[in-house]
Amino acid sequence: MWKNYFKTSFRNLLRHRGYTLINIVGLTSGIAVSIFILLWILDEVSYDRFWPNSDRIYSVMVNAKMPDGSISTHPVPPANLKEVLADEIPEIEAVTRYSFETDLLIKNQIEGFKETGIFADSAFFEVFGLAFSRGNPGKLNSIVLSRELAEKLFPQENPVGKTINLNQKQELTVTGVFEDVPENTSLQFDFVVPFELYLKENPWMENWQAGGSRTAVLIRENSEIPNPKIAGLIQNHCAECTSSPFLFPYQKHRLYGEFENGVNAGGRIEQVYLFGFVALLILVMACINFINLATARSGSRGKEVGIRKAIGANRSELMVQFVLESVLLSWIALVLAVLLVHLLLPFFNELTEKTIKLHLGSPIFIAGMLLLTLLTGILSGTYPAFVLSAFNPLRVLKGDSRSMLGGVSLRRVLVVAQFAASAILIVGSSAIYQQITYISERNLGFDKENVLVIDQNEGIVKNYAGIKNDLLQLPNISNVAFGGNSIFTVPITSSDPVWPGKPEQSNISFKILRCDEGFIPTLQIPLREGRNFVGVQDASNYIINKKAAEAMGLDPEEAVGTELEMWHGKGQIVGVTEDFHNDNLKADIEPMIFMYSENVGFHYFIKVSGKASINTTVAQIESVFKKHNPDYPFEYSFLEEEFNREYRSEQVIGKLALAFTLVAILISGLGLFGLASFTAERRTKEIGIRKVLGASAGSLSVLLCGDFALLVVTSMVIGFPLAWYFVDQFLSDFTYHTEVRWSLYLVTAIAMLGLTFLSVGYHTLKTAWTNPVDSLQNEG
Structure with missing residues (x-):
């Protein structure tokens, strides 16, 4: 039975090559975008999970009360707080102090390199669980190197026991080599030097009112987060201080690192949600194409359904057949999408400034792709299967075409939804581009050139x-x-x-x-x-x-x-x-x-x-x-x-939004092109009669374009207010921002209507130029 389902599905796909091509291109585009965004999201959420005990590592943050009564949140508590936390808070297993990343000159006996490292006390390795391939952390006048830096300084040698010069100031002995820190880690360093050397150069840090370094703790397993206990520790040891410390999950810094007036206000997680929504939106748009085209061509499959029902096929079997066709299309699109992602991944990495890899052998990736494809196929095929399998075989075989033309209202709704989404993406990406251009061209009050x-x-x-x-x-x-x-x-x-x-x-x-x-x-x-x-x-x-x-x-x-x-x-x-x-x-x-x-x-x-x-x-x-x-x-x-680095996040959002908008336009255009083809085919006799009665090709084109233009105008009525709201929210983050003028909406409307007239007009004129005698003879 299943063999027959697959054989029939392949035959139907090959018989209707234009329909198949439109659906495959749309689904391939949608799945490829979804894969790109999935890879980007997986990279973002994987940040800072490299550390063995990442779920128990917490940063010590400080809420500092400002003179105007507002609260400023920062990750630089007093260095003296470490000993207090270790002595007075039993829920804390270990505490470490470490500096911000700093670029320093490291020299072996021959040459020097400018490398990034940190100053940290010995507890750093216990808190973060940094693995060593050679040696171990040393004490004063020691240094530990990453595997990559060790090979760079001492190629094909054991660096333990070797001496290097740090920043032309200190001679340090290499006591260990640790495994390289991966790129999806917020804390990037290639060497670690004892924190005592940092304190020696910056004695002011031992003042309770000073910051200058970071502190992290390792919470004991199954312990409550002791924020109430530590809130008053700074003021207990410094009467004039107005700062209050608290613990914040280390692995949340990347996505939830923004605070407003002492309260967590999210961060990059908003981009994750945004791009996740865009991926779903584009995938749904591709599925809409399949639904629209499948229901639009229901008339051409009516006799097939009628005959199969007449010889004993039940509705559930027909539904399985049609859903299987949809899933089969999705599998073909998946293979093409993976190939497309593989080819374009270097450009995507350059665009997002990442080094994402496509791990085809990863169980998580494979499971995600299989689930995504299966859901896409089911989502695309369920409604058409429901419509097609419901045909009455007697009415169909008698030639009652009205029983085969269901789903018109739904198709109209889906076309409106699809183009409304396109309108939002077009206006949104254009507004982001305008803001980036505004930033780069704004007179800052000084000269940044050259x-x-x-x-x-x-x-x-x-x-x-x-x-x-x-x-x-x-x-x-x-x-x-x-x-x-x-x-x-x-x-x-x-x-x-x-x-x-x-x-x-x-x-x-x-x-x-x-x-x-x-x-x-x-x-x-x-x-x-x-x-x-x-x-x-x-x-x-x-x-x-x-x-x-x-x-x-x-x-x-x-x-x-x-x-x-x-x-x-x-x-x-x-x-x-x-x-x-x-x-x-x-x-x-x-x-x-x-x-x-x-x-x-x-x-x-x-x-x-x-x-x-x-x-x-x-x-x-x-x-x-x-x-x-x-x-x-x-x-x-x-x-x-x-200057441009200050707005890197906005630039990435703008570039990705533009790319996704182009994909959305492609999918919408393909769907409209296919739908117009079936509409023109269905109205072939009507067009032939009108032409015999004297209608010109132009008037016939306007007739058919008018129906689709009304749907597109409706989509703009819905999409433009939503686009204005989202753009207003984005620009409200900037004190100085561009003004999005009405002309942007006008140009978007002209472009969308132009796409409509091109897609529909082509098929209308093609049908109108056909000899009406042939149209009236061939129309069944």
Whole structure:
């Protein structure tokens, strides 16, 4: 019986090649998109599950009460909190402190490499369960390396017991080699150095009011999370502190790492939900095509059903037959989709900046694909099977075609739903693209073009004067500057500044940026009043932006000369800049204070000008750094690249949304093309009669296009308001955003109607140009 079902299914698919091709292309596109998104989601949810006890690892977070009463959440508790947690909280099995990832110079006896590592105490390996292939964690003046770094530094040698130099400061002995940390882990490092060395260089971290490092704990099995017990630990040891610690699951940082006013507000999980919904939507659109085409061609299979029922086939057997055809189509589409994913995966990885692999042998992947395909086939085939198997054999065999034309209303509803979804995707992806374009083209208030950014290291700090002097001798270098932080998202804020007339209960926070005299001219930040820094004589003087002057209650034009006391002591405001964006465009421009510094910070900025090749100029810059700083590899980025990184998530969403929109349009267009073909075929006699009575091909085309155009217009009436809502929600996250004009909706409407007229008009004209005599003779 099953053999007969399969044989009949194959024959039907081969007999109706156009119908089969349309369905296979649509289902292949839908399944391929679903596989891509499934792979992306699996990669996202797998983050930080590499650690053996990942379900018991918790980060120590801090809710810090700000002067204005708001709560800021961050992962940098006081370093002293470790011992208190270990001594006073019995539910905690182990506690570790570790630094943020840092790039340092590591040298063997021959050459040096700039590598990423962390400072961590010995409990780090117990908490995270890091596996060692050689040796074990050491104590003071030791270092452990990843397998990859060990092979890089000591190829084909046992590195344990070898000595390496760290950052031109310390000689350390390699005591162990650990397994490489996978890419789907938030914490990326290739070496671990004892935390005691970090504390030695940063003694201020032992103050209860200071942060600077991270803390993680391992909770005992079957223990409750002791958040109520630890909430007051900081204040118990620091009366003036206003921070409250709590534990947050480590494996949730990737997807749920955003907090608003002390409350978890989600994070990347919203993207997971969004793309999961899009995958389901596109797959359903492909299934809609199958349902529409299957029910539309029900008339051509009416006699088949009638004959099979007449010779004894029951309804359940017919339903199995038709569902099997759908499942068979899905299997064919699955094979093609997997092949398509395999071919396009490198482009997908480049688009999403991932290294996802297609594990065809993975039981989870195989089970997921089988289930996805089976559900797709059943979803696509159940309703058509229900409709086709319900035909009355007597009426069908007598030629009563009305009994074979069911499902018209449903087809109309499905076409409307399909094009409404397409309208939402088209408007949504266009709006995201407009916002990304708006961000990249917006005047930030400073010049980010042709500015090289070089990270600070010990060699540059020691030789900065010589490096700067030699760089300024190059013909295409106009300025060289030091800047403490990224100009785009200045992270340091303070309410400490004191000025004449400051209210006692003032809670105004100012962004603080340390820089030298070259910073403002290098980035061409306009000075509104006063002057720039001129050197170390301005060590206790300050420059503010216009917004800071207004926040202090000062007239920006008269603020120069006003006394201001800050971390460098009492000084004066010597300059006022125009306002410029000093944060992500999701936030407003903040009051800001420049403090003079030549080395407290992280970055150097080099402004390239002139008409010479940028590659030639970079090579000249590299030669200067190699001359004064030969031990460190020369690494740089462009300030514009740093800016683009701030919006990487939005860029990925925009690119994926565009790709998914194109697939949705393809599926909708294919469905409309196939449906128009069957509609024109069904109305062949009507078209022939109208043509005999004098109707032109154009008028016949308008007649048939009108029915489909009405459905598409209805879909836009439904889809456009929903699209406007989703776009408004997306743009509301940005303080500065583009305006989505009515013209976007007009262009989308024209495009959708144009697709409709092309798809339907082609079949209508093809039928209208047929000799009406043939139409009237052949129409049964």
